[in-house]
Amino acid sequence: MGPFFSIGLCPDRAGNPVSAVIAAGSKVVSIRGRIRDGDGQAVPDAVLEIWRANDRGEYAGSQDECDAGGVPSGFARIPTNELGEFEFATLKPGPTTGDNGEVHAPHLTVLIFMRGLLRHLVTRIYFSQDSANARDPVLGAVPEGRRATLMAQQIAGNENELRWDVYLQGDTETVFFEA
């Protein structure tokens, strides 16, 4: 997508439709981290798109409802800063239910865009302390040694302050999905 996406995707202009908030409500968590490339260099020109269910595990229905409602839509777009860092606040989603009734542990879906990626990456953020992780079918498909890359970890034991770093390559390479 090239280095100059911010003029199109993150315009600093009132009414930007995708600056929607994903926070609000009582169970708000803050998640921060950094994106690093294969040389360990921070990536200052990335954008993350986050999509999540609400605290009841339901996904928002329609654009019209969103315009009418004033409730958080569940979608947000966050660029990294010059240090490759991002930070956002979100309501913690509830567990979701799959087509066959299987329960998915609370998670955020994350799309990552940047110069050098000819198509975007797809990954997820889970909450490291959630007991539902043990039975999550998607985590179950990830080799055990790599699951930690999808876990937001509490900072200093604070359940509302989480850290999740992205490694594009290397031993600790983040798990990316082919969806």
Place this chain on the structure above:
Amino acid sequence: MNSLPFFPKVPPGTQPQYLHPPYRSSLKRAPTKPLILLAGTVSERTGPIFGHAGVHVNDSDLTAQHEGPPAGERIVVSGTVLDEDGRPVRGALVEVWQANAAGRYRHKLDQHDAPLDANFDGCGRMITDSEGRYKFTSIKPGAYPWGNHHNAWRPAHIHFSLFGAGLLSRLVTQMYFPGDPLLEFDPIYNCVPDEKAKRRLISSFDWEHTTPGFALGYRFDIVLRGRESTPMER
């Protein structure tokens, strides 16, 4: 949740691989470990939802965002956004961004020694209509040099970002112009292995939207991933 769309596998060769060595920036950013197969769950087959209240009619005229008109050759770009069944994707957000006529982006990191245009920001957005159509007015972007290799030039292009029926429809792509001699040398255009799929990135000259005394028309149709939830009975 029966109404969620389906997302069949993408036909091989029609989308780029992450690692494409001729594009140098991919070397340190493309994943090196195997991707984990994710059968589309409700998380990817829904959304995203963000409302359309922030999109205004004049966001689709990139030549009318300032006091005066921008320099350059006026163009009208239009097309239809379809799903894999050929059905129009209605209410899809289309975002576009581009360089000005001299090949310069209004971005602090763009160091190309070409003039900025005080009358041109180079970004716009619109929502597809009930037949999946979009249309915007702009100026033809210039080609510009980049540091990928010796004497590297990007062909003129417009960046497109689209949201469709579900997260898996998400598409960020580039539209090119017909007959551009730089295309065959461009590692980004040439990242798509399938020749026919690659050509779909080139717009076509469009008499229908060529407006007498005003602008040349270009047509760029877009197919997003996904199909209706209920397969047609045959």
